[in-house]
Amino acid sequence: MTSGAGGSLPAEPQGERLQKVLAAAGVASRRVAEHLIVEGRVTVNGEIADELGRRVDPDSDEIAVDGVAVQLDQSRRYVVLNKPRGVVSSMRDEQGRPDLSQFTDAFAERLFNVGRLDGETSGLLILTNDGALAHVLAHPSFGVTKTYVAKVRGAVTPATVQRLLDGVDLEDGPIAADKVRLLETGRGSSLVEVTLHSGRNRIVRRMLDAVGHPVQELVRRSFGPVHLGSLGVGQMRELTRQELGALLTIARGATSPPGRRSAEQSE
Numbered sequence: 401m402t403s404g405a406g407g408s409l410p411a412e413p414q415g416e417r418l419q420k421v422l423a424a425a426g427v428a429s430r431r432v433a434e435h436l437i438v439e440g441r442v443t444v445n446g447e448i449a450d451e452l453g454r455r456v457d458p459d460s461d462e463i464a465v466d467g468v469a470v471q472l473d474q475s476r477r478y479v480v481l482n483k484p485r486g487v488v489s490s491m492r493d494e495q496g497r498p499d500l501s502q503f504t505d506a507f508a509e510r511l512f513n514v515g516r517l518d519g520e521t522s523g524l525l526i527l528t529n530d531g532a533l534a535h536v537l538a539h540p541s542f543g544v545t546k547t548y549v550a551k552v553r554g555a556v557t558p559a560t561v562q563r564l565l566d567g568v569d570l571e572d573g574p575i576a577a578d579k580v581r582l583l584e585t586g587r588g589s590s591l592v593e594v595t596l597h598s599g600r601n602r603i604v605r606r607m608l609d610a611v612g613h614p615v616q617e618l619v620r621r622s623f624g625p626v627h628l629g630s631l632g633v634g635q636m637r638e639l640t641r642q643e644l645g646a647l648l649t650i651a652r653g654a655t656s657p658p659g660r661r662s663a664e665q666s667e
Contacts, residue, residue, distance in 0.1 A: 416457075421456055421472060422437075422463070422465070425463075427641075437452055446462070459472075468645035470648075471645075475529075477507060477509045477511060478533075479527040479638060482525075487502075503636060504527060515537070523548070523618075545578055545622075550592050550594060555586075556613055564611060579593075592613075625646035
């Protein structure tokens with residue numbers, strides 16, 4: 401069938417309908433997605449897309465709902481692991497120590513860890529095959545905060561908490577925590593919650609040692625908007641859509657730092 405003076409076929413519309421893409425990404429049913437679009441709650445490449453006929457390219461367009469980024473690439477995998485003590489943050493340890501392969505071998509995708517935790521530190525570690533997101537999350541230039549709970553030797557005082565907030569001098573320069581809370585003290589030890597965005601090697605242990613309270617146990621409880629919650633030691637779970645959206649929003653809002661420093665440091 402032909403149309404027009406030259407008898408040519410009309411051009412096929414490019415891309416996929418926005419509501420179909422949102423539904424495929426698991427945001428909502430197609431009908432609910434249509435309401436989100438009409439209400440002006442969906443953006444494509446930073447601009448409000450409130451027309452139901454809008455078509456997008458899932459491979460190149462960036463979509464957000466209520467300001468929260470949506471992952472359209474279904475080949476990406478994002479997993480939270482509660483890393484046990486004694487496991488090194490490596491996929492294959494040359495010294496034969498327990499490594500992350502015991503957790504990642506269960507996945508068809510080739511996952512890798514975002515940043516590192518030293519062997520004696522347990523807690524939240526993100527595993528993914530999304531290299532761009534991993535770079536933003538692990539690089540200290542982007543200011544993604546991490547929260548740790550440390551059991552330390554001795555009775556931590558409010559004055560010590562203030563020292564950590566004001567900053568301590570280490571061999572590689574001064575460092576200050578973003579937040580510090582004294583959770584408990586007694587029987588010769590204290591529990592301290594420390595939040596910071598530095599990616600320096602073993603930074604929490606070194607900070608607490610510098611104020612006279614060596615770490616006895618250290619657990620990372622959160623990484624940006626992702627929290628360990630009740631996840632048991634050695635257990636894994638997929639990121640929730642809300643957690644993933646928050647991480648992608650951070651990544652899309654980040655600007656690449658001048659020169660890529662190594663993020664392969666352990667904390």
